Structure formats: C-alpha cells, structure tokens
Amino acid sequence: MINSEKFDYLIVGAGFAGSTLAERLANGLNKKVLVVEKRDHIGGNCFDRYNADGILVKPYGPHIFHTKIKEVWDYLNRFTAFNRYLHRVIANVKGKEYYFPINLNTMEKLTGRTFTPETMRAYFEEKRVRDVEIKNSRDVVVSQVGEEIYELFVKHFTKKQWGIYPEELDASVLQRIPVRYDRDTRYFDDPWQGIPVDGYHKLFENMLSSPNIHLLLRTDYKEIMDDVEFDRLIYTGPIDYYFDYAYGKLPYRSIRFQFETLAMERFQSAAVVNYTLDKEYTRITEFKHFYFQEHPATAVCYEYPCDEGEPYYPIPREANRGIYEKYKAAADKLKNTYFVGRLAEYKYLNMDQAVKHALELFKRL
Numbered sequence: 055m056i057n058s059e060k061f062d063y064l065i066v067g068a069g070f071a072g073s074t075l076a077e078r079l080a081n082g083l084n085k086k087v088l089v090v091e092k093r094d095h096i097g098g099n100c101f102d103r104y105n106a107d108g109i110l111v112k113p114y115g116p117h118i119f120h121t122k123i124k125e126v127w128d129y130l131n132r133f134t135a136f137n138r139y140l141h142r143v144i145a146n147v148k149g150k151e152y153y154f155p156i157n158l159n160t161m162e163k164l165t166g167r168t169f170t171p172e173t174m175r176a177y178f179e180e181k182r183v184r185d186v187e188i189k190n191s192r193d194v195v196v197s198q199v200g201e202e203i204y205e206l207f208v209k210h211f212t213k214k215q216w217g218i219y220p221e222e223l224d225a226s227v228l229q230r231i232p233v234r235y236d237r238d239t240r241y242f243d244d245p246w247q248g249i250p251v252d253g254y255h256k257l258f259e260n261m262l263s264s265p266n267i268h269l270l271l272r273t274d275y276k277e278i279m280d281d282v283e284f285d286r287l288i289y290t291g292p293i294d295y296y297f298d299y300a301y302g303k304l305p306y307r308s309i310r311f312q313f314e315t316l317a318m319e320r321f322q323s324a325a326v327v328n329y330t331l332d333k334e335y336t337r338i339t340e341f342k343h344f345y346f347q348e349h350p351a352t353a354v355c356y357e358y359p360c361d362e363g364e365p366y367y368p369i370p371r372e373a374n375r376g377i378y379e380k381y382k383a384a385a386d387k388l389k390n391t392y393f394v395g396r397l398a399e400y401k402y403l404n405m406d407q408a409v410k411h412a413l414e415l416f417k418r419l
C-alpha cells in the first residue's frame with residue numbers, strides 16, 4: 055500500500071530523466087522513491103517491445119543513442135552494454151537514394167560530377183545565396199547551400215515535419231544544414247553510439263531495480279498526489295499541465311506512427327529512409343537494422359507528423375518561449391519541487407542531454 059508509506063521523493067515520469075533520478079537517489083543516497091508513470095510501461099518515449107510477430111519495435115519511433123558526454127556514457131553502461139549500430143540515413147528524392155547528411159557521394163550522385171572536399175566547397179560557394187539577412191530557417195539554408203539543395207532536401211520535408219515552410223520557422227530550427235566534405239556516411243559523429251544490446255526496456259528495468267524504488271504505472275500523478283506522503287517532488291511531465299494550463303497550452307508537434315509487419319527479411323537499405331519531396335509520411339523506419347535481430351519477417355513504421363496527439367516536439371517560436379518563461383518563473387518559486395526533462399523544460403533534448411540534466415539536478419540535490 056503506497057499511501058501508508060512515506061517517501062523521500064515522488065518522481066513523475068519513468069523516462070530517461072525520471073529513471074536516472076530515481077536510480078541515483080535510491081542507489082546513491084539510499085532514498086525511498088515513488089515513481090508515478092501514467093503509461094503502462096517504463097522508458098518514456100524510448101520504450102521498446104516485441105510486437106505480435108516477435109519483432110522488437112519502438113512504439114514511439116526510432117531512438118539512436120549517441121553522445122559526446124563521457125559521464126553519461128559511463129553512467130548508462132552500468133545498466134546495459136550498447137551494440138555497434140552506427141546510424142546511417144538515406145534520403146529518398148524522386149525515387150533515388152542519397153546519403154544524408156549530404157556528403158561527397160551525395161553530391162556526385164546528384165550532379166554526375168566528381169568532387170573533392172575543395173571542389174565541393176567551391177560548388178556551394180558558387181550556389182549559395184549571398185547578402186541574405188538571416189530571418190528564418192529558409193534564409194539559413196539557402197545562404198549555405200543554395201536553392202537547389204534547399205528545394206530537394208529541406209523545403210518540403212520541413213513542411214511535412216512542422217506543418218509550415220522553413221520561411222515561417224525560427225532561424226534557430228535549421229541552424230545549420232548538415233554537410234560533410236568527406237565520404238563519412240554516418241549520421242552522427244559522436245564517439246559513443248549504439249543501441250542497448252537487450253533493448254531499451256531492459257535498460258530501464260535495470261535502472262529501476264532497486265528495492266528503494268516503488269513504481270506505479272497507469273497513474274496520473276494528480277490522482278494520487280494528495281494521498282501520498284513525500285518530502286520532495288521531481289516532475290518530468292509537461293510543465294503547462296502541472297500548472298493547469300494557467301498561462302495557456304504549450305504547443306507541440308506530434309506524430310502518428312503506422313506499423314506493419316512484412317513477409318520479407320529486409321525491406322530497405324538503411325534503418326531510416328527520409329522521403330524529402332513526395333509522400334505524406336516523412337520517413338520509414340525498419341527496426342531490425344538497430345537490433346541486428348534475425349527473423350524471417352521485418353517490421354516497419356511510417357511517420358505522419360500531425361498537430362494533435364502525444365507531445366513530441368516543442369515548437370520553437372518566440373511566442374511559445376514567452377509562455378514557457380512564465381511557467382518557468384512560477385516553477386522557480388516552488389519549494390522542494392524540481393522540473394527536469396524535455397516536457398518539463400519544453401525543449402527538444404536528446405537522450406544523453408535528458409540524462410545529463412538529470413545527473414546535474416541530482417548533484418544539486
């Protein structure tokens with residue numbers, strides 16, 4: 055019975071932020087922790103599970119772990135080993151496949167010319183739009199690589215992803231179009247990357263295995279908050295929900311995921327193929343690439359970005375930042391209550407950043 059116990063910490067959310075803090079407080083400081091999670095599973099958006107056909111899939115889309123932060127890498131390696139998966143993304147443009155980020159191979163296939171790093175730089179120098187005052191994401195891209203690359207790889211893909219064209223998006227969203235002046239086909243150049251060998255779910259199980267941690271699934275924290283005794287609250291849910299939307303709802307972009315199992319061993323040449331020009335979906339993910347799973351069938355997932363649904367991507371606009379700042383000011387005034395993670399900070403965080411923020415908060419506590 056949780057309501058007869060007293061907890062040192064109540065943690066809302068069992069994603070990377072909540073699980074890292076629960077683990078550190080329970081194992082590092084011997085604190086009694088109650089983790090409340092409204093979904094029926096741990097792991098937040100990084101959760102994975104076997105589908106009905108026995109293929110390991112990710113219900114909230116692909117997650118590739120990659121980091122430059124040694125502290126985070128060492129920390130997570132206490133709970134899992136990572137496999138040697140290296141992320142490569144293919145862009146499907148008018149039915150032809152190109153490596154993305156754009157590299158020497160991409161440019162050669164696109165133009166039929168041969169490039170060296172120097173001639174590729176000269177090519178973009180010639181193509182880029184000069185003397186443009188950077189006001190939005192379109193300006194950012196055309197000032198670096200010119201109109202053609204913008205049109206083929208960025209304009210329509212961004213419209214699908216965000217629902218608006220790059221000229222309506224803050225310059226900060228596409229700060230830099232990733233271009234490589236070599237033949238490195240990896241998507242990330244971080245020194246540490248991979249996928250947990252036994253999947254993400256197992257990683258979270260290991261993080262939350264302390265007898266000091268009590269886990270309550272399928273429960274919104276507001277349902278139990280008044281019935282539980284605790285000293286401090288760590289909140290990793292949406293910050294606007296915490297304050298009952300007092301300053302308005304913070305907008306998010308969501309995604310509808312459509313899953314299929316196909317009777318073939320392999321469907322596509324990379325784990326993720328982006329459709330930059332046509333199709334309603336932004337990308338197709340084939341999960342077996344991540345896990346090196348052997349299975350006679352394969353599972354794929356189509357992503358359709360949309361406005362309604364689970365909150366995935368905070369929409370980076372000046373007005374939204376203004377709303378968030380009001381919530382942040384209210385949060386800073388609270389005693390013994392801490393906000394951390396992508397929903398509580400209203401900020402896109404990679405997994406390693408979510409863990410890093412949680413470890414930083416732990417140090418402060």
Ligand SMILES: Cc1cc2nc3c(=O)[nH]c(=O)nc-3n(C[C@H](O)[C@H](O)[C@H](O)COP(=O)(O)OP(=O)(O)OC[C@H]3O[C@@H](n4cnc5c(N)ncnc54)[C@H](O)[C@@H]3O)c2cc1C
Pocket residue numbers: 066067068069070071072090091092093097098099100114115116117118119120273274275276290291292295309366367394395396397403404405406408
């Ligand atoms: C489509 C997509 C792809 C991504 N791909 C990558 C990638 O390849 N690499 C990478 O590094 N990062 C990736 N990310 C980012 C990654 O998902 C986040 O860094 C990570 O999930 C952040 O962890 P978190 O704990 O802050 O949030 P979450 O994982 O969202 O955890 C928050 C938890 O709080 C729970 N919660 C919310 N409200 C309540 C409530 N009222 N009561 C109880 N529980 C509640 C939620 O159910 C959730 O489980 C991706 C994100 C998305 C959306």
